Amino acid sequence: MFLDHLKLTNFKNYRSAELAFHDQINCFTGKNGMGKTNLLDAVYYLCMGKSYFSNSDQHLPLHGEDFFRLEGRFSRLEKWEKIVAKVQPRKKKELERNDTAYNRISEHVGLIPVVIAAPDDAVIVSEGSESRRRFLDNTLSQLDQAYLRNLIQYNQTLQQRNAALKQMAESRSADHSLLDIYDRQLHAPGAEIFKARKAFLEEFSLEMAEVYRTIAAAQETVSCTYQSSLEKEDFAALLGRSREKDLILGRTTTGIHRDDMVFNMDDRPLKLFGSQGQTKTFVLALKFAQFSFLKGKKSTPPILLLDDIFAKLDQDRINHLLTYLLNGEFGQFFITDTDENRVAALIGGLGAECRQFRIMEGAAEVI
Numbered sequence: 001m002f003l004d005h006l007k008l009t010n011f012k013n014y015r016s017a018e019l020a021f022h023d024q025i026n027c028f029t030g031k032n033g034m035g036k037t038n039l040l041d042a043v044y045y046l047c048m049g050k051s052y053f054s055n056s057d058q059h060l061p062l063h064g065e066d067f068f069r070l071e072g073r074f075s076r077l078e079k080w081e082k083i084v085a086k087v088q089p090r091k092k093k094e095l096e097r098n099d100t101a102y103n104r105i106s107e108h109v110g111l112i113p114v115v116i117a118a119p120d121d122a123v124i125v126s127e128g129s130e131s132r133r134r135f136l137d138n139t140l141s142q143l144d145q146a147y148l149r150n151l152i153q154y155n156q157t158l159q160q161r162n163a164a165l166k167q168m169a170e171s172r173s174a175d176h177s178l179l180d181i182y183d184r185q186l187h188a189p190g191a192e193i194f195k196a197r198k199a200f201l202e203e204f205s206l207e208m209a210e211v212y213r214t215i216a217a218a219q220e221t222v223s224c225t226y227q228s229s230l231e232k233e234d235f236a237a238l239l240g241r242s243r244e245k246d247l248i249l250g251r252t253t254t255g256i257h258r259d260d261m262v263f264n265m266d267d268r269p270l271k272l273f274g275s276q277g278q279t280k281t282f283v284l285a286l287k288f289a290q291f292s293f294l295k296g297k298k299s300t301p302p303i304l305l306l307d308d309i310f311a312k313l314d315q316d317r318i319n320h321l322l323t324y325l326l327n328g329e330f331g332q333f334f335i336t337d338t339d340e341n342r343v344a345a346l347i348g349g350l351g352a353e354c355r356q357f358r359i360m361e362g363a364a365e366v367i
Contacts, residue, residue: 001112001300002332003043004080005073010062012038013362022355023075024332025347029340029367030359036336039364040116040305043334046072046083047114047303049095049105057087074112077300081112106152110142113294113302117287117309124286125271125279129260136197136261139204139290143297147196150189154256157185162251169250176243183239186255193256194230200293201226201261207292212285217320220265222282227260280312284321291330301331308336310343318346326352340367 002023008014013035028036037053044052051060061068067088074081084096095102102108123131141148161182168174205224212222229238235255242254263270263282270282295301310318325333326347337343340358344367347354356367 001303002075003046003072003303004075005071006039006042006046007069007071008039008042009069010065011042011068011070012060013062014038014042015062015362017362017364019357019364021332021334022353024330025352025354026332026334027340027343027347027354027356028334028336028359028364029338029343029356031338034359035362035364036359037118037307038362039359040118040307040334040336042070043072043303043305044114044116045085046070046074047112049085049093049108052116052118053120057093060087076112083108083112106148107145109148110145110298113142113298113300114305115287115291115294115302116305116307117284118307119311121283121287122279124283125263125274129258132261133257133259135286135290136200136259139293140196140200142294142302144196147193150192154186154189154193157182157189158252158255158257161186165246165252166250168247174247179243183236186239186252187236190235190256191230194228194235194259197256197259198226198228198231204289204293208285208289211289211292212282215285215288215321215324216278216281216317220278221267222270222285223264224286225262225264227262228256229254229258230256276312277314277317281317284309288324295329301329304330304333306333306335308338310337322346322350326350 003021004023006017006019006021008017010016019039028039030036041051041053051057054060067086069087070085072083074083082096082098084094084099086094086096093105095105095108097108097111124135137151141151161179164175164178164182201224208224209222212220233241238254239252242252245253265274265278265282270279274282291302291304309321313321335343340356344354344356357364358367
């Protein structure tokens with residue numbers, strides 16, 4: 001699996017750009033704010049049908065424009081796949097595969113597996129549970145279309161139930177018949193999501209711990225465990241027991257949308273006791289384990305996007321990290337760095353080749 005060619009029109013700070021890539025290592029170098037990360041986001045968009053860094057497509061067109069277009073040519077299972085994404089005003093977003101539009105964007109997820117690591121991923125450790133659930137859902141959605149369908153159904157029903165609960169709380173009245181319907185609609189997909197997450201983490205946590213040992217070259221032991229209210233009680237019973245509380249607060253207070261992962265290092269919470277370097281290495285281990293897991297299940301290596309991964313790491317950790325990346329297990333990957341001499345020297349010093357692009361104000365040139 002690799003991306004051979006990328007075209008951007010009015011995407012973020014790129015009015016028009018066309019890039020041809022190496023089938024393994026590609027480096028985007030330049031000062032901050034020039035557009036290195038935007039290229040990674042364009043690749044991610046073509047793989048997942050959405051931006052990694054923005055929740056709204058309205059923020060993605062070039063300033064002063066109201067549309068954008070992305071096109072990529074991917075090699076997948078020895079065949080070429082042309083993927084096009086188009087966002088235009090007053091029109092539904094379009095995603096095409098080989099000139100045929102998808103009926104639903106979600107149908108595309110998993111066709112071209114992708115893993116991205118970015119500086120803001122530290123929130124997976126430092127902030128609330130939403131970012132950790134997003135990591136779970138990102139991984140499992142690329143593996144299983146049924147999981148993604150259940151997730152979409154669950155979130156739609158949850159939104160409807162919460163709107164009804166808010167209205168009931170404001171009017172101080174309760175429509176238990178309506179809530180019974182929502183509870184039944186939540187139960188089936190919620191129970192399936194719980195089972196999938198639990199099974200995934202039982203296998204994934206071992207992979208992640210091994211990856212951390214490899215790239216950190218340290219003696220710390222790390223773990224990630226699943227936390228869910230569904231572990232101790234049936235979801236239907238939980239919804240029934242929490243209904244009065246839900247009516248008072250105007251929202252659904254129990255369910256898989258409250259699940260969490262607990263990260264420990266040497267049996268202590270990483271969030272409280274991990275150093276900046278340990279936390280960054282842990283997050284990278286999560287992402288590389290995600291890569292290994294997807295590769296094993298889909299029998300093809302995902303595209304790997306690495307944004308500014310060398311920042312805040314000492315030289316020893318950087319060397320271990322690059323040695324790991326160049327061990328032959330990875331397919332195509334993209335790296336951004338502010339220092340064009342550093343990345344070339346590091347990769348060249350390990351006997352590898354890369355295609356390096358200098359990024360300047362929305363333009364890319366091969367060095």
